Amino acid sequence: MNGTTKLLLAAVCGVAVAGVYAGQPVLGPMGRDLDVPADALGWFVATGQLGYLAGLVLLVPLGDVLDRRRLIAAHLALVAAGSAITGAAPVAWAAFSGLAAAGLFAVVVQTAVAYTASISPAAERGRNLGIVTSGVVIGILGARIVAGVLADLWGWRSIYLALALLAAVLALLTRTLLPADVSRGTARYGQALRSFGGLFARPVFLGRGLVAFFLFASFGTLWSGMALPLAEAPWHLDATQIGLFGVAGLAGALGAARSGRWGDAGHARRVTGIALVLLLASWAAIGQLPWSLPLLILGVIVLDFAVQAVHVSNQHTLTAAYPGRTSTTIGAYMVFYSLGSALGAAGTTALYDATGWTGSSILGATLALCALAAWAFSTRAESRAARPLSPSSTVVGRVRC
Template sequence: MAGVTRPQRLVLALVCAVAVSTIYAIQPVLEAARADLGSSPESAGRLVAAGQVGYFAGLILLVPLGDLLDRRRLIGGMLALAGVGAAITAVAPNGVVAMVGLAVAGVFAVVVQVAVAYVAAMSPEGERGRNIGAVTSGVVLGILGVRVVAGVLGDTVGWRAIYVLLAVLCGALALITQVGLRPDARTSRDQYGRALRSMGRLVSTDRMFLSRGLIAFFLFASFGTLWSGLALPLSAEPWSFGTTAIGLFGVAGLAGTLGAARAGRWADGGHAQTISGWSLLVLATSWLLIVWTGPTLALLIAGIVVLDFAVQAVHVSSQHLLTTAHPENASSVIGAYMAFYSLGSALGAVTTTWAYSLWGWWASCVFGGFYALCGLLVWALTRVRDSSLHYDSLTTG
């Protein structure tokens, strides 16, 4: 197997960054977009939800195509259509049209999962974790980096500028992937319906998948608690930061991308399960730092760095384990796994704003830490079960 070259890893990481940015770009410019589109304050959340709902639909309906079609062509087509969604949002005359554009972009942003499946299929066994980690780092780069870019553009050019930029980048990457990536023709003869049914069977029959899915659910509920709610205390007294300043906190989170590549190497060494446990514990601990928003923000920033590192370590380890266990239908497996991610992110977004409105930032942090501990509990129960099964096999063998 020829493997994945460094330039190809870079291109695929950029694909992930740009695609996921089409979902999260609305968050730092939400108030400006709502006012410009004439939407009411209470309906502003629908703009955020539109992309997430589209993304969830894409995970279920489109990602299985990666096990049936040439993934290189699929990556190019999905990028182009995500760009169409971003373009619709950029020129939307009202909130309804903007929601349609965001939903379209969200549906085809699942190109991220096809890209991960592509790199897993193209990588030799000893390099799979490292390559997945490098490509997955683009997801965090997009989620956090777009906050910085969108915040600056929103304060200078206007909120629509970020969607013009994303539409152009999607189109450019769609062309680059067709030239720079090798074909990945599928040999599977499975029908689309069978691929969909296989995703359902994973939940009911594959214990490792179910445990990793539940871990992802709680992992990204904790992650979503931070990044969906952080603007609330930072925009309030005593800081009263604007959009640009709040967006710059994404720079601290970008340090977590270092966790992706390192976790991939650890996973290649057979330590994916152990790293997951330690990282979930670190994730829970990070909330003891994040809760402090005054009189200095140093502890908060440190907590953000630690949280994002831990999230990436668990996320990459899970994808390494799942693609190794299911090499022939990696796209379907990753799609089903990321459905847990999507639901967890939504849960975190809902509970953090609710808790903050009632009790303040400390309550949001309690929820974030609680979700992390739930993920750690699932991991611990899985290890106990696996150890018990291993013991039984030895005593009966």
């Protein structure tokens, strides 16, 4: 797997996921423009996450049936369409429709991750996954930086129109530059869907999935709620200034880039546990937002380091456990991610409206504690039962690396 392929796949991940999160620093202006009340602003993010959830169930299993290169290009084109609808929406229902469509096809991220895992030698899988999934982090956090600047210059709609253009260009590049997919199996779509559902009964998968659910709920609590208190007294920050907090998050997440190599060395469980302790500790600093921006920045760095380290370790563990069905496995795992992110986004804005940032901080810390408890459960499950599926239970063909 050459450097150009890895960078292109990282860009695909970044642009696709950015459309789901780009509205976070501009929830206020979006709500005012589209007449959405303050306690419902989190649904601008949650709607994209629910669309993402539908895509994980219905679209990602196609990666174990069809040519992933063509799927990546097609889904990027549809992400572009959804982003364009959002940017041009005259009323709230149209914007929600566009966000749901962009979220639905943003599952191209999971197809790209599965494609990466399938074409990587086993000894390099974790490192390559770390590089490609860094595009997800850059998309989630970098989108906030760019979104704030674009919103101040040309309004919030310019964010989604720019993303539509980028997704369309990447659709052309991936169709042209990515090598043909030779790892897909011979399963039918119905078989892939049944295989998808069967994963939820497996202890190793369920344990890692619960970690992801609480992990991303805690992550969403911060990033979907933070813009609201920063825009109010005593800080009164504008969209550009709020978006710049993404730099701190990006620094923390990229600091975890080596977590894939730690997984290759056999330390995935230990890395996950340490990172979740850091996640819980980060909320002590994040809770100081009303009084201290330096402590908030420190907390953001630590939180995003922890989230990326756990996320890469989870994917490394699961793709190693189920090597013949990477698309289905990653898609099913990301159901937990999507539900957790939607919970965090909706919960933090509702709590902030009622209790202020204290309520949001308690929610984030509680979710981090739940993630740590889920890790303890998953560690026991992996010790007892972690082993790949038998050849007779796989539904896809042999992977070629």
